[in-house]
Amino acid sequence: xxxxxxxxxxVDDSTVVLGIETSCDETAVAxxxxxxxxxxxxxxxxxxxxxxxxxVVPEIASxxxxxxxIPVLARAMLEAGLDGEDVDAVAATTGPGLIGAxxxxxxxxxxxALAWDVPFVSVNHLEAHLYAGFLEDPDLxxxxxxxxxxxxHTLLVHVTDHGRYRLLGQTLDDAAGEAFDKVAxxxxxxxxGGPAIDSVAMSGxxxxxxxxxxxxxxxxxxxxxGLKTAVVNHVRANPxxxxxxxxxxxxQAVVDVLVAKARRAAESTGAVALALGGGVAANSLLREQFxxxxxxxxxxxxxxxxxxxxxxxxxxxxxxxxxxxxxxxxPLDCGADPNERLAPSS
Amino acid sequence: MxxxxxxxxxxxxxxxxxxxxxxxxxxxxxxxRRHAEYLVPSIEFAxxxxxxxxxxxxxVAVDVGPGLFTGLRVGVATAxxxxxxxxxxxxxxxxxxxxxxRVRFSSRxxxxxxxxxxxxxxxxxxxxxxxGVQRVTDHRIGTPDDLASELLASGDEVxxxxxxxxxxxxxxxxxxxVELVDTGDSYPSAEALVELAHARALREQFERSDAIEPxxxxxxxxxxxxxxxxxx
Ligand SMILES: [Zn+2]
Numbered sequence: 001x002x003x004x005x006x007x008x009x010x011v012d013d014s015t016v017v018l019g020i021e022t023s024c025d026e027t028a029v030a031x032x033x034x035x036x037x038x039x040x041x042x043x044x045x046x047x048x049x050x051x052x053x054x055x056v057v058p059e060i061a062s063x064x065x066x067x068x069x070i071p072v073l074a075r076a077m078l079e080a081g082l083d084g085e086d087v088d089a090v091a092a093t094t095g096p097g098l099i100g101a102x103x104x105x106x107x108x109x110x111x112x113a114l115a116w117d118v119p120f121v122s123v124n125h126l127e128a129h130l131y132a133g134f135l136e137d138p139d140l141x142x143x144x145x146x147x148x149x150x151x152x153h154t155l156l157v158h159v160t161d162h163g164r165y166r167l168l169g170q171t172l173d174d175a176a177g178e179a180f181d182k183v184a185x186x187x188x189x190x191x192x193g194g195p196a197i198d199s200v201a202m203s204g205x206x207x208x209x210x211x212x213x214x215x216x217x218x219x220x221x222x223x224x225x226g227l228k229t230a231v232v233n234h235v236r237a238n239p240x241x242x243x244x245x246x247x248x249x250x251x252q253a254v255v256d257v258l259v260a261k262a263r264r265a266a267e268s269t270g271a272v273a274l275a276l277g278g279g280v281a282a283n284s285l286l287r288e289q290f291x292x293x294x295x296x297x298x299x300x301x302x303x304x305x306x307x308x309x310x311x312x313x314x315x316x317x318x319x320x321x322x323x324x325x326x327x328x329x330x331p332l333d334c335g336a337d338p339n340e341r342l343a344p345s346s
Numbered sequence: 347m348x349x350x351x352x353x354x355x356x357x358x359x360x361x362x363x364x365x366x367x368x369x370x371x372x373x374x375x376x377x378x379r380r381h382a383e384y385l386v387p388s389i390e391f392a393x394x395x396x397x398x399x400x401x402x403x404x405x406v407a408v409d410v411g412p413g414l415f416t417g418l419r420v421g422v423a424t425a426x427x428x429x430x431x432x433x434x435x436x437x438x439x440x441x442x443x444x445x446x447x448r449v450r451f452s453s454r455x456x457x458x459x460x461x462x463x464x465x466x467x468x469x470x471x472x473x474x475x476x477x478g479v480q481r482v483t484d485h486r487i488g489t490p491d492d493l494a495s496e497l498l499a500s501g502d503e504v505x506x507x508x509x510x511x512x513x514x515x516x517x518x519x520x521x522x523x524v525e526l527v528d529t530g531d532s533y534p535s536a537e538a539l540v541e542l543a544h545a546r547a548l549r550e551q552f553e554r555s556d557a558i559e560p561x562x563x564x565x566x567x568x569x570x571x572x573x574x575x576x577x578x
């Protein structure tokens with residue numbers, strides 16, 4: 001067996017981790033030194049393959065990952081100027097995500113770790129989104145609250161230290177990104193819905209329609225399916241309504257809820273910092289209002305650049321570095337878990 | 347030249363190491379299905395058993411199907427990544443070719459089958475040629491009854507092998523010229539893969555890792571539904 005698996009080799013600022021991410025529809029490989037220094041980060045998006053279906057098709061995603069994994073890997077190593085001997089550990093997303101897609105990245109990562117005789121590290125995709133903010137901001141502060149919003153997830157997490165998480169709240173139905181996709185599809189704006197609504201909303205009036213802010217004063221859980229229904233009903237009742245105004249008003253309702261919940265979560269836990277992560281964190285209005293809220297409440301704001309909000313492997317490699325330092329290597333008989341949760345509460 | 351063979355096209359998981367001395371070690375999990383969990387530790391174990399360092403491997407061979415999609419992707423992704431890291435060439439072999447290789451001494455028409463689920467089989471036909479067998483049809487997918495009618499129409503003496511056909515013996519019951527055999531080798535095996543790949547390696551029939559992809563034979567359901575809706 002791999003020696004590293006038992007001992008957990010020394011992990012320091014010179015340790016290079018190669019990260020692999022294939023949980024959904026991005027095939028991504030990155031090389032990160034010391035958990036922070038991004039040497040390369042290559043993301044190959046399959047968005048065009050899935051666009052006509054209005055969402056990610058698991059079998060198509062799995063096939064594409066299998067075709068793209070080696071070219072993306074080769075490019076990430078070339079851009080970083082690394083050979084196999086320079087890689088000290090290989091990390092991969094083991095969940096949550098699409099099982100067939102995850103297995104491609106996990107299989108590749110374990111094979112590389114075996115061939116290069118270095119540790120393999122399993123990384124939780126949600127944990128990695130939390131770490132995305134740290135990659136660009138060295139001023140790490142605990143305790144913090146992370147608002148994680150993507151097409152698959154909407155969660156509020158209390159983070160008291162590396163690897164110490166507590167789930168504060170989550171969506172009870174649709175993820176925020178899912179609501180963007182569904183509303184965009186209904187409005188005929190195409191896929192993916194987030195960027196489509198973001199750009200159309202720029203020329204709309206966010207106050208034009210008062211859509212419901214579901215559960216806004218009510219705990220830390222969230223709900224978006226009522227909002228989606230309200231949009232559909234409003235457009236059916238008012239066929240002449242301007243799409244720009246619907247998009248802007250819908251987006252405003254989502255952002256109002258997300259920001260209000262994040263602020264309340266920070267206040268109730270005594271957090272000193274607030275972080276945003278996940279694909280929906282690329283939304284212009286959310287970014288603007290998130291920063292405004294942090295400034296008003298005196299919270300340190302972690303706001304990753306747009307490239308690090310959406311799925312990427314730099315966040316996987318970075319998380320892998322912290323995880324390797326904390327827990328050592330993951331055994332090579334590890335598989336993938338489509339429903340993998342964040343580490344249990346602490 | 348040492349060859350590592352990886353076989354994950356069915357519910358089984360296997361790997362083997364060998365070369366001109368034959369197969370040095372093989373590891374095989376019969377009720378696998380957990381391909382991703384078993385495969386890499388199996389390769390480690392096979393190396394130990396063969397007293398070989400992974401760095402001594404000169405070719406990575408992989409069963410590219412047809413077979414179980416998830417298993418195939420685990421095997422192909424693992425094999426391609428190993429070949430990339432070790433900087434060695436690859437050889438992709440079809441699961442149906444592997445089954446035929448095991449019965450290559452028969453002079454009958456050889457028909458090999460792998461279970462395709464949903465009541466269908468993957469199959470292909472082979473003829474003996476000097477030094478082995480040659481595939482004389484494409485890889486196909488169809489119901490056991492489709493295959494039975496094809497075999498009846500051919501009029502050939504047929505040796506029918508593979509776990510695919512063995513799941514549906516009743517479909518071939520009435521065919522006088524067709525013998526459905528249980529050779530004990532009804533699954534593609536990693537040992538056969540290493541032997542067959544060795545023969546190809548001697549002829550330098552290598553492939554680049556980016557040219558190796560699973561043989562699916564079925565389009566994704568979403569694509570089929572789309573085409574139907576769209577009249578394509
Ligand atoms: Zn994500």
